[in-house]
Amino acid sequence: MLNDDFDTGLNPETFAPETLAVHAAIRPDPHTNAIAPNIVMSVNHSFLPNEGAFSAQGMEDISDSPFLYAGWTNPTVRLLEQRLAILEQAEDGLATASGMAAITAVFMSLLKAGDHLVISDVCYAAVYEFATQVLPQYGIEVTAVDTSCIKSVQNALRPSTKLVHIETPCNPLLRLTNIQEVSLLLKNSGILLSADSTFSTPVITRPLALGADLVIHSLTKFINGHGDVLGGCVLGSKALISKLRSVAGIYFGASLSAQSAWLIMRGMETIYPRMKTLCESAQTIAEWLENHPKVLRVLYPGLASHQQFSLAKQQMTFFGGIIAFQVEDIELIEQRFAHESRMFYYAYSIGHQRSLAVVLKTDDLDKSTYRFSPEQKAKFSREAGKGVVRLSVGLESPTDLIRDLSHLLR
Ligand SMILES: Cc1ncc(COP(=O)(O)O)c(C=O)c1O
Known part of the structure; x- marks a missing residue:
């Protein structure tokens, strides 16, 4: 039974x-x-x-x-x-x-x-x-x-x-x-x-x-x-x-x-220590990205700049392992993540022990998924710009991840 x-x-x-x-x-x-x-x-x-x-x-x-x-x-x-x-x-x-x-x-x-x-x-x-x-x-x-x-x-x-x-x-x-x-x-x-x-x-x-x-x-x-x-x-x-x-x-x-x-x-069974570790790394990386001159905007609930930071503090105990950020030259950063990263696998999906990255371009999402009206596209672009780099932070040392990001954003 x-x-x-x-x-x-x-x-x-x-x-x-x-x-x-x-x-x-x-x-x-x-x-x-x-x-x-x-x-x-x-x-x-x-x-x-x-x-x-x-x-x-x-x-x-x-x-x-x-x-x-x-x-x-x-x-x-x-x-x-x-x-x-x-x-x-x-x-x-x-x-x-x-x-x-x-x-x-x-x-x-x-x-x-x-x-x-x-x-x-x-x-x-x-x-x-x-x-x-x-x-x-x-x-x-x-x-x-x-x-x-x-x-x-x-x-x-x-x-x-x-x-x-x-x-x-x-x-x-x-x-x-x-x-x-x-x-x-x-x-x-x-x-x-x-x-x-x-x-x-x-x-x-x-x-x-x-x-x-x-x-x-x-x-x-x-x-x-x-x-x-x-x-x-x-x-x-x-x-x-x-x-x-x-x-x-x-x-x-x-x-x-x-x-x-x-x-x-x-x-x-190990979800608690894994989440704690990778959320702490993601927070460190999000703060580092926000101060980087080549980064236009970082979307991460653990940053005071997030439009719902107060809700995040109320509804979330940690702020998660996913970060999205914008840079001016999205084509260049896509190539660099795909060909030059030593820490981030260029791959879809999220939530692994290994860090992953993918570039999601607004025009591509529009064509394949959202089929935006002009107003919807303008609204999406206010947050995503021409597109975002989505990072899924893994269990590597944040120091190593930041060194890699620093190289990719040179
Ligand atoms: C928020 C969210 N929900 C659901 C899914 C779908 O899950 P699966 O790939 O296991 O079908 C995904 C996949 O990326 C996701 O990001």
Whole structure:
């Protein structure tokens, strides 16, 4: 039977989150006393005739069910789900094959034709494209607004609005959304709030405690933290997670593999020291960049120059590992990062132990993703200029990273 009871002898009320990240839900194997979790690779589990389910709907709530088929979950994946739920202090969790699988499961489970979605006008490109280009094909209406402005969110709401989806800090502009303010706006309206907290992780911000209904992570990023696995998760109430499980796992087939779940569990045990180290390095680097004569602007929530610095101090315990900055000659810096950097791998993605960098040009984002109106482009350009260099700071010494940046910005 699934053990859905999070009681591991570790009471979240009395143990620090750093301790829970290492110990929660882990018990020695009853047969071998092994203390690292086992990987269960089996896709199927035998069951008695009256225990099986005939349709995905019958299997939405797995809490009291035996394991049957890895599409719903698997013992190793379930352990990850429980441990993630403990980290975010959520009732339940669903692990998926990628962050995108988690987000599309949320949209496709909670929205139907005629419903309306409000989404951040700057967010991870694939989420923006899916919301604005694919959802309308299914009759779902979408409004993209600057969710850092509560008035814009309020003005976008309609009687048919069912979901507000925010990303804080957002990719790649590092704008914040005030989670508590948006959740208060939506209170008693029946509109759900989902927060993509990939840039923050549970170490930095707890969206559920601030009133969000669902928190989403790309586990590919900081939570796994080693750049060697794809994964995603959604955490929230048991009722909402049950609703998502059959869509994500059975209908979309986006279940996480047991091997990936095991790697993510290993990575997330060290999330506290990793985040602390890389956030401190990112702060040092952001301050250094801000004083560099070749840098036009730095976007980082930990700088007093960030337009939401006071919200950052209120909503974030650290300011994250991602920095965006502008320089005059974006073509030159792109070439230098790609060909001359000794510390930053020129690559997409974020949240690895190794530092990564990529140049995101405003014109390219416009053509591929945002399809801006002239006013929208002007607004985006006020923050991003012709484009930004996005750094994902890793675990190297900040001194070495700064020496490399100094060479690239010569
Ligand atoms: C904020 C954010 N959310 C979601 C995703 C998607 O995650 P995945 O690549 O695991 O599908 C990304 C990917 O970069 C991201 O930056």
